[in-house]
Amino acid sequence: MKVKLLYIFCGIVLLVAFKMADDIPFVVPKYFPAPVYDFKKNRLSSEKIVLGRVLFYDNLLSKNQTISCASCHSNYNAFAHTDHALSHGIYDSIGTRNAPALMNLAWQPIFMWDGAINHLDMQALAPIQNKIEMGEHIANVVSKLQKSPIYPKLFYKAFEDSIISGEHTLKALSAFMLTLVSCESKYDSVIKGYLAFDAKEKNGYALYKNHCSSCHTEPLFTNYRFENNGLALDTTLSDYGRMHITKQTNDSLKFKVPTLRNIEWTYPYMHDGRFKTLNTVLNHYSGGIIYSPSLSEPLQKPISLSAKEKVDLLSFLLTLSDTKYIFNKNHSFPREILKN
Amino acid sequence: MKSFLIVFCLIGFWQTDSKAQQVRFVAKYGNEMLNTFPNTVKGKNGDTIEFSVLKFYISNLEFRKNGIPVYSPKEQYHLVDFGIEHSAVLNFDARKKIHFHEFVFDIGIDSATNSAGALGGALDPTVGMYWTWQNGYIHFKLEGKSSRCFARNHQFEFHIGGYYSPFNTLQKIRIPAQKNIESTIEIDLAILMESIDLATVHHIMSPCTEAVRFSQQFPFIFYSAKR
Numbered sequence: 001m002k003v004k005l006l007y008i009f010c011g012i013v014l015l016v017a018f019k020m021a022d023d024i025p026f027v028v029p030k031y032f033p034a035p036v037y038d039f040k041k042n043r044l045s046s047e048k049i050v051l052g053r054v055l056f057y058d059n060l061l062s063k064n065q066t067i068s069c070a071s072c073h074s075n076y077n078a079f080a081h082t083d084h085a086l087s088h089g090i091y092d093s094i095g096t097r098n099a100p101a102l103m104n105l106a107w108q109p110i111f112m113w114d115g116a117i118n119h120l121d122m123q124a125l126a127p128i129q130n131k132i133e134m135g136e137h138i139a140n141v142v143s144k145l146q147k148s149p150i151y152p153k154l155f156y157k158a159f160e161d162s163i164i165s166g167e168h169t170l171k172a173l174s175a176f177m178l179t180l181v182s183c184e185s186k187y188d189s190v191i192k193g194y195l196a197f198d199a200k201e202k203n204g205y206a207l208y209k210n211h212c213s214s215c216h217t218e219p220l221f222t223n224y225r226f227e228n229n230g231l232a233l234d235t236t237l238s239d240y241g242r243m244h245i246t247k248q249t250n251d252s253l254k255f256k257v258p259t260l261r262n263i264e265w266t267y268p269y270m271h272d273g274r275f276k277t278l279n280t281v282l283n284h285y286s287g288g289i290i291y292s293p294s295l296s297e298p299l300q301k302p303i304s305l306s307a308k309e310k311v312d313l314l315s316f317l318l319t320l321s322d323t324k325y326i327f328n329k330n331h332s333f334p335r336e337i338l339k340n
Numbered sequence: 341m342k343s344f345l346i347v348f349c350l351i352g353f354w355q356t357d358s359k360a361q362q363v364r365f366v367a368k369y370g371n372e373m374l375n376t377f378p379n380t381v382k383g384k385n386g387d388t389i390e391f392s393v394l395k396f397y398i399s400n401l402e403f404r405k406n407g408i409p410v411y412s413p414k415e416q417y418h419l420v421d422f423g424i425e426h427s428a429v430l431n432f433d434a435r436k437k438i439h440f441h442e443f444v445f446d447i448g449i450d451s452a453t454n455s456a457g458a459l460g461g462a463l464d465p466t467v468g469m470y471w472t473w474q475n476g477y478i479h480f481k482l483e484g485k486s487s488r489c490f491a492r493n494h495q496f497e498f499h500i501g502g503y504y505s506p507f508n509t510l511q512k513i514r515i516p517a518q519k520n521i522e523s524t525i526e527i528d529l530a531i532l533m534e535s536i537d538l539a540t541v542h543h544i545m546s547p548c549t550e551a552v553r554f555s556q557q558f559p560f561i562f563y564s565a566k567r
Contacts, residue, residue: 041456041457042457042458116473116474116475117474117475118454118475119455119456119457119458119475120457121457121458122457122458122465122470122472122475125465125470125472126473126474129472129473130472130473138465138466138472139466139467139468142466165460165466166458166460166465166466167458167459167460167464167465168458170457170465171458174457174458245474247507247548
């Protein structure tokens, strides 16, 4: 009897060890803060990440099977929607905001330009069920996935359950999105001591620290807060940002501070994509600020930048481009599994 | 050995039955039972009301004796959906016989759970009780039509949610319990409907002042069956 118990105990230990070996550790760069995402509630495994990647690129998630997450978040421009001021969805519907770039989501505590979403797991629900984005219902997505020839197997591999649920669908998407870590730009190499800034970049870094860093804070280049950065209200959209969620007037015209990482590729800029180039962005901050009661504190005092300083600041901003990130094959369309 | 196993199993079944607790929710409009949904009633204001959807979360249920919890079911979250048969009957296995005088539970989902990411079972977003344009569970959903309602097709839709100040709509309910293993809790929709001016308030779809006001009626609409 004792021997049998010992065998059972050893079997359980081996199974647990095998399962633990399946977990993929999430590597945090030494100069990054601790992630806010709770990996204990959604352990990373290669199977889960693959499933999330396939879901991310699959048009099946939309009502008429034409739009995937990648339609507005393409890997070749740091998962932004380049060239579209306002992102568009099914039936060529035009939205009201510019789809933000996706990266370093394990550190992001709140999502959407207005902070409507409080957790990465729940973020995907918003575009899936928005009538002019993907126009679908999560229950119907799950039903379509269950009938698909590929997904029950992929879900079984990822969750040891071929019965698909909303929870598992969202957690798989999170698993993939959590792997979208950008930390290999020239800036990162400088911080790690492998490279040095040139003279222009060095001066640009000093200007950044002086004028931009209170909101676009290192090393993630955002403080994830909501700020009114002095943009004039676009009366065709009447988008008051954070106030829409909190219903507090002091949140009027406040939007989430976006990261500056990979900013070279994530044009057009601002929540409504009103600025096509980084030059126009710098011109806004150094002479285009519109005063209103909720204007961000650091912008209350006008910022003055000479033409040379703008060039230097731009040189620094370009050091935040992470080529390895946008060419990472693990982030691209999963041709080996998906056909569309 | 075989007979021992049979006896053991029988004892197991008998014990489970003796410790089972059942809480049944029954919807009413005044004295009228609403057994099936949709269900049409004659309103107290002379209007006709058709209730099509009644769904709500029961969470953090406690069976209390003299104000002290004597049993808290392991499963914390239950979705009661009057459109689904048996959904309004909650069964618990208390593992030992319990004596209690009172039920205490929340209508809705607490703030920590609202911020906990993707969850399964009754909390899976596929059950249609989760807002997607912004975060948060819908604690209580009541939909229908009334001739008193001035909205399109006379429809009213009350989706009551909100988990943060100042629009937190989670409500704690305390109800005296019957002293038997099958308890019935009634929900009187007449009280709720009379608290609303349908001519002006017919849609609540987000955390807001109206939602808070609506939720403040919850403690008055739940009753022990023998009131």
